[in-house]
Amino acid sequence: MPVTEFSRLTLKSGLNEDQKLFAKRGLSRAKKLMEDFTGYNFHIFQEIEDVDHTYIVGKWASVEQHMNAWIPSEANQGLLKDLGPFIDLDYLFHIDVSFGSIPPSEESPIFSVGRHVMESEKRPDFETTFKNRRSGLEVHAPGSINGGWRIEKEPGREEFVLFTPWRDVDQHMALAKTKEFEDMSRSAIIFCSMLPKYAM
Incomplete structure (x- = not known):
C-alpha cells in the first residue's frame, strides 16, 4: 500500500x-x-x-x-x-x-500541518466530524485539504495528520476562529506547524 x-x-x-x-x-x-x-x-x-x-x-x-x-x-x-x-x-x-494533492503553487506558497492526536475510541467521532466539516474548512483555504491516519502509533492512541494550503500566515490564523475548527478541536489535541513550500 x-x-x-x-x-x-x-x-x-x-x-x-x-x-x-x-x-x-x-x-x-x-x-x-x-x-x-x-x-x-x-x-x-x-x-x-x-x-x-x-x-x-x-x-x-x-x-x-x-x-x-x-x-x-x-x-x-x-x-x-x-x-x-x-x-x-x-x-x-x-x-x-x-x-500529491497538495503540490507547491503560487496560490498557496505555505501550508499548515495539523497533527490531531486522540484516544482510539474517539476516532469514529473525529472521522464523522471531519467528513461533515471538510467542505467548510476548504472554504477558508485556497486549495484542497488532504489528510490521513498515522500508521505507526502508540497503543490506544490515534493521530490524524492534516495538510492545508494557505496564501499566508494570517489566512491560516483566521481558521482558528471558525466553527469548523472549533468542532474538530473538541475531539483531538492539535499540534500545528507552518511550512513554507520550496522544493530542492
Whole structure:
C-alpha cells in the first residue's frame, strides 16, 4: 500500500554558514536519490516558526520499501554518514494518504500541518466530524485539504495528520476562529506547524 513519509530534521546547533550550506546540498542530494529509488516525487520544506526544522514529505510504495529496502541501502547509509554530523532526525512516520494533492503553487506558497492526536475510541467521532466539516474548512483555504491516519502509533492512541494550503500566515490564523475548527478541536489535541513550500 502506498504511504506518505512525514519526517522532521533539525540542524545541529553551532553550525557555521558553510556547514549549513553543506547540509542543504546534502538534503537536495537525498531528495534526488529517494526519487530515483522510488520513482515518486519528494518534497523538502522549511518551517516558518523555526528555520532550523526541515521536513521531508514523499511517497513510498509501502512502509516495507522505505524501512527494509531504502534505509539499509548503500545510498542511504552514505547520506546518513555525510549528514549525521550536521542534522538530527526528530521523528519519522508514515501516513495512509497521498501527498500529491497538495503540490507547491503560487496560490498557496505555505501550508499548515495539523497533527490531531486522540484516544482510539474517539476516532469514529473525529472521522464523522471531519467528513461533515471538510467542505467548510476548504472554504477558508485556497486549495484542497488532504489528510490521513498515522500508521505507526502508540497503543490506544490515534493521530490524524492534516495538510492545508494557505496564501499566508494570517489566512491560516483566521481558521482558528471558525466553527469548523472549533468542532474538530473538541475531539483531538492539535499540534500545528507552518511550512513554507520550496522544493530542492
